[in-house]
Every structure is written in structure tokens, then in C-alpha cells.
Amino acid sequence: MDQRPFILHMFTPGKQMSPFDINMAVDAGYNVVVPYCGVTAGEITGLTQDAIFSRGSKGVRATGIFIGGRDVMLAADMLDTARKAMVPPFEVSVIADPSGSYTTAAALVACVEEQLRKAHDTDFAGKRVLILGGTGTVGRIAGVLAAALGAEVTLASHRDGAAAEQSAADTGLRFGCTLNGAGLADAAMRAAALAQADVVLATAAAGVQVVSADERAGAGRLLVAADVNAVPPEGIAGVGVMDDGKPLPEGKGVGIGALAVGNVKYQVEHRLLVAMRNADKPLYLGFREAFDKAREIITEKRAKA
Known part of the structure; x- marks a missing residue:
């Protein structure tokens, strides 16, 4: 041998x-x-x-x-x-x-899929998925995976709407799916997008909070909020790094933290x-x-x- x-x-x-x-x-x-x-x-x-x-x-x-x-x-x-x-x-x-990004996005989407099943007896099909920091490496691949499961996915940037739309178009074309792009440069735009989201994924740079406590509280449809940022402050306020299906402070949503995904x-x-x-x-x-x-x-x- x-x-x-x-x-x-x-x-x-x-x-x-x-x-x-x-x-x-x-x-x-x-x-x-x-x-x-x-x-x-x-x-x-x-x-x-x-x-x-x-x-x-x-x-x-x-x-x-x-x-x-x-x-x-x-x-x-x-x-x-x-x-x-x-x-x-x-x-x-x-x-x-x-x-x-491939293994992190895979873990992120699989963890969310499990919490959709466990906490809400549902799956990604037909869900509105908002990915904050969505033009980055993890966000783009998580978007492709969620779209393949039947979700309506938006890759969001807090800076440049045109860049987000281009990133969504390029990524969707390369990997054979439909992705939306959006710029959420101000609080009103973020609040409107969060209010329509069933799932929120925070995949922005480490140490950047993309959803405040007030913004999270205003996301009335939210089923799962997941964050891959392990560096303080939390990417999504109220979602701790160790959370793995922990109920959010309001509504029916649950949180998944960076170390659970990691x-x-x-x-x-x-x-x-x-x-x-x-x-x-x-x-x-x-x-x-x-x-x-x-x-x-x-x-x-x-x-x-």
C-alpha cells in the first residue's frame, strides 16, 4: 500500500x-x-x-x-x-x-434552515431574506444558497445601491439564480427593508453593527436573525455570539450568533x-x-x- x-x-x-x-x-x-x-x-x-x-x-x-x-x-x-x-x-x-466564505455561508444558511424548521415549522421557500453586508464574500454565497431553496433574496449595502445591484446581478448570473440588490444608506430605508424581511443575515465586516435594537424591534415579520460577526459590538443588536435559536426580545423571531455558525x-x-x-x-x-x-x-x- x-x-x-x-x-x-x-x-x-x-x-x-x-x-x-x-x-x-x-x-x-x-x-x-x-x-x-x-x-x-x-x-x-x-x-x-x-x-x-x-x-x-x-x-x-x-x-x-x-x-x-x-x-x-x-x-x-x-x-x-x-x-x-x-x-x-x-x-x-x-x-x-x-x-x-463557502464554508461559512454554508453553515449560516444551514443553521437558519434548521431554526426555521425548529422554531416555526417552515423553510426558506417564499421567504424574504435580507442580507446586510450582502455584497461581501459570505453574503453573496449565502444569497445564492438561500435563493436555491426558494427564498426571495436581497443583497444590501449600507453605502452604494448601484454597487449592490451590480453585485446581485453578477452573482446571480454566474451561479444561475435571481438576486436583488439594494442600497440602505439611511435609517428610513433600513427600517422599510427590515419591516419586510422574514430572515435577516448580518454578513458585514467584523465589529460593525448593521441592525440596532430599535431597528430589530421594528422588524415585525422577522422569524430568524443570524449574525456572523464575532467582534463586538454584535452585528445585530440583541443577538449574542453564542445564541443558537434564542428568542429575540420581541416578536416571534429567534437569533443565531457568530460562534454557533462558526x-x-x-x-x-x-x-x-x-x-x-x-x-x-x-x-x-x-x-x-x-x-x-x-x-x-x-x-x-x-x-x-
């Missing part, structure tokens, strides 16, 4: 590979983890083929590729390019998770990396596969409750 060490080649368009992802790779059992920085889309084919041919048809099983960066669409393109660069039987597993995100990334290492056939893992894994983790958690 081939006992070669497991190697993970980590490609990022950025100046540096995320230390978080390097730690995750080592903890998932990769013996050698090599970051490549400043990688362009045009270099993926060459780097991939360099990685697959040197270890023979058996050694590729102990080789993997990780695609990072900060651009969710570029990462998806790089994943597709790497897959097309394989020359059977020289094929290795590839995972994309730019800025952790716990699922961590498990998703770990399990996907382990699955790559253990796979007999190459795996190609993006945000849809991450969402499947997040649902699996939530189901296991429910069974143990």
Missing part, C-alpha cells in the same frame, strides 16, 4: 494564504502544506498539472489542491479550471473556500478536507458541497439532542 505523505498545494490570488486555512489543513492530516501566493487564473492549469504528474497514478491520491483568495467568483472559476486540467488517471481532489463552519471545512484525504476518487468541492456537509452536521446534531 502506498504510504506517501499527504501534500496540500494551496493557491491564492492574494498576497498571503490564510493562516486559518493552513491550520485547518494540518489538523485535517496533511503532512506537507505549501502556499502559493499571487496566483492568477491563467496559472492554475500549469500549477495543477505540475502537482498531478510528479507522484504517479497512485501518488495523486495523497495530493490535494486548495483554492483561496477573496473573490467568490474567481475561486469558482479556478476550481473549474483545475478540474479541467486533470489528465486521468492523474487526478487530485480540489476544494475552493475563498476567505472561508462551530458548524469549522466542522464543515475539517470534514471536507478529511474527505479529500480519504477519497478513493477525486473530489471537487465548492459551496454547494459545503452546504450538503453543513446539513449533514445539523442533522447529526438534531439526532443527538
Whole structure:
């Protein structure tokens, strides 16, 4: 049996590979983890083929590729390019998770889906989902996943409505769904959007509060409010980092905090990396596969409750 060490080649368009992802790779059992920085889309084919041919048809099983960066669409393109660069039987597993957005968005949407079921006996179908900080990496992918479940999704920016509309159009076109974009630059606009929302997701920058206590109280339709910001103050006032279905101070809504989402995100990334290492056939893992894994983790958690 081939006992070669497991190697993970980590490609990022950025100046540096995320230390978080390097730690995750080592903890998932990769013996050698090599970051490549400043990688362009045009270099993926060459780097991939360099990685697959040197270890023979058996050694590729102990080789993997990780695609990072900060651009969710570029990462998806790089994943597709790497897959097309394989020359059977020289094929290795590839995972994309730019800025952790694929696994975080997967965990976020799976956690909200569970609370919709648990607290309200419903699902995403037909729900109005407002994503604050929606033009960022996590917000865009969470929007795609929620839209695939039948939600009406709005990606909102507190600065630039035109940019939000463009982000929604570009993301929807790339991933085959319909997303709306909105600029919520002032309190009246935010209040109007929140009043129509069944689900609110806060995916803005760390340490930025996007929903005040008064604004939250005015969201009369709200079923679930979820926040991925673990840095004070809370992204949504009244939603603590440890909350996992805790009732909000008013109405019938429940809150999900950043650490509840983060716990699922961590498990998703770990399990996907382990699955790559253990796979007999190459795996190609993006945000849809991450969402499947997040649902699996939530189901296991429910069974143990």
C-alpha cells in the first residue's frame, strides 16, 4: 500500500494564504502544506498539472489542491479550471473556500434552515431574506444558497445601491439564480427593508453593527436573525455570539450568533478536507458541497439532542 505523505498545494490570488486555512489543513492530516501566493487564473492549469504528474497514478491520491483568495467568483472559476486540467488517471481532489466564505455561508444558511424548521415549522421557500453586508464574500454565497431553496433574496449595502445591484446581478448570473440588490444608506430605508424581511443575515465586516435594537424591534415579520460577526459590538443588536435559536426580545423571531455558525463552519471545512484525504476518487468541492456537509452536521446534531 502506498504510504506517501499527504501534500496540500494551496493557491491564492492574494498576497498571503490564510493562516486559518493552513491550520485547518494540518489538523485535517496533511503532512506537507505549501502556499502559493499571487496566483492568477491563467496559472492554475500549469500549477495543477505540475502537482498531478510528479507522484504517479497512485501518488495523486495523497495530493490535494486548495483554492483561496477573496473573490467568490474567481475561486469558482479556478476550481473549474483545475478540474479541467486533470489528465486521468492523474487526478487530485480540489476544494475552493475563498476567505472561508463557502464554508461559512454554508453553515449560516444551514443553521437558519434548521431554526426555521425548529422554531416555526417552515423553510426558506417564499421567504424574504435580507442580507446586510450582502455584497461581501459570505453574503453573496449565502444569497445564492438561500435563493436555491426558494427564498426571495436581497443583497444590501449600507453605502452604494448601484454597487449592490451590480453585485446581485453578477452573482446571480454566474451561479444561475435571481438576486436583488439594494442600497440602505439611511435609517428610513433600513427600517422599510427590515419591516419586510422574514430572515435577516448580518454578513458585514467584523465589529460593525448593521441592525440596532430599535431597528430589530421594528422588524415585525422577522422569524430568524443570524449574525456572523464575532467582534463586538454584535452585528445585530440583541443577538449574542453564542445564541443558537434564542428568542429575540420581541416578536416571534429567534437569533443565531457568530460562534454557533462558526462551530458548524469549522466542522464543515475539517470534514471536507478529511474527505479529500480519504477519497478513493477525486473530489471537487465548492459551496454547494459545503452546504450538503453543513446539513449533514445539523442533522447529526438534531439526532443527538
